[in-house]
Amino acid sequence: MILLVPILIITLMYFMFQNVPHRPGAAPPFNNACLILLGLFPLFVMFIITAITMQRERALGTLERILTTPLRRLDLLAAYGTAFSIAAAAQATLACIVAFWLLGFTTAGSPAWVFVIAIVNAILGVGLGLLCSAFARTEFQAVQFIPLVMVPQLLLAGIIVPRALMPEWLHWISNVMPASYALEALQQVGSYPDLTATALRDIAVVVGFAVLALCLAAATLRRRTP
């Protein structure tokens, strides 16, 4: 499932854009859409999976139980982060192979950077998911964090309306959201053959957000509860 869904959606988009006319000289519209999907899908999926898994650990009592063992909290987070990142890496690898080889997707920059950004986004998704799981009492509530946390981020990142065209105050909000930087980095890789300073800065910002989210998540893992 986790491996096939992104491929299917990218393929679906390929056919959606098949007959859409585009200006000669400009990149085909599928390219732009595929780039966004490749880069941001891991963020979205990993957020959902982590938030629900971790919420279940909390609600089931297994978290309390494993915290009575010698396991350190950072070990637990690192283990979760690694496991989900490996899943995300497999997902991104397959999606990139299909997009670049079979569907004629091209970027000006190296496909390796698209892959790197996808993985960084996945880790960010894991961090945000772990953090949000602390505030959900049930799996039902955990699911509700998707529209609350993920959707505004993705909208304000500039998927539909470019950030530059947004009102000032929305621009400011989007400035403090990690997905904005993730998308900008993707677009930079998509348009320039070399890795630009902006792209590098953006990747660093996303990594920073991911580390921050993981640290905050660690703070919500309490051995002692009321």
Next chain:
Amino acid sequence: MPAVLTAAGIGRIIHRMMSSSSDELLRRGVEPAISIEHLRVVRGKRPALHDLSVVIARGTITGLLGPSGCGKTTLMRCIVGTQIVTAGSVTVLGHPAGSAPLRRRAGYMPQDPTIYNDLRIIDNVRYLASLYGMDARAADAAVEAVGLQDHRSALCANLSGGQRTRASLACALVCHPDLLVLDEPTVGLDPVLRVDLWEQFHALARAGTTLVVSSHVMDEADHCDDLLLMREGHLLAHTTPTQLREDTGCTSLEEAFLSVIRHSTASAAG
């Protein structure tokens, strides 16, 4: 028949009930397994434990008995160090409860079977084993100890209630702890298996493990060396099954417990 007691009789009971087999062991100068002093816990807005003090000797089986909601689980969570404590101290095997050196030495089985439904029994136990730094053989032994070797590769989601409890118990046994805290380990088990498990608990205690076992089934109290009778966050008595029968004049522990509760209510009202 519950004995009819006079006011003087109640005093005698309360006094004598605070002498248990623990006390004898402790008099011999052995360091206690658990020492709780003036423990107070508030959960939500309600006090869950009021100023509770008790000392439990090593290598004993202590039964934690009382009606549901009396604070058994809260007390157990204090001992394993997962409960936020308002006041007082809990010392386990010479260390503050929940501190790092204890995490390798204390096994805890929560009341609800806390196992992963999407894993097989053996994988659940192996996971806990690896967290304690034990190998796969320890996991096999623990699964066998709870009589689940025929189901070891069954998915936990497909297990019956009793099997789930046993799988959860195996996860606590796997680390060969010095202290085992078991919250209602025999709920939903058939009599044969129950006897079997109690034999194992006795074997563990003989080997030096300290066990704290909660139950609301009074006939299980007979398997314990010591009894802690609790009610509404108070420790009513720290006694032994024999002593409890003697003091209340009841033959069944069920009646004995009821009579202690009635007297505690009466003395609280009076």
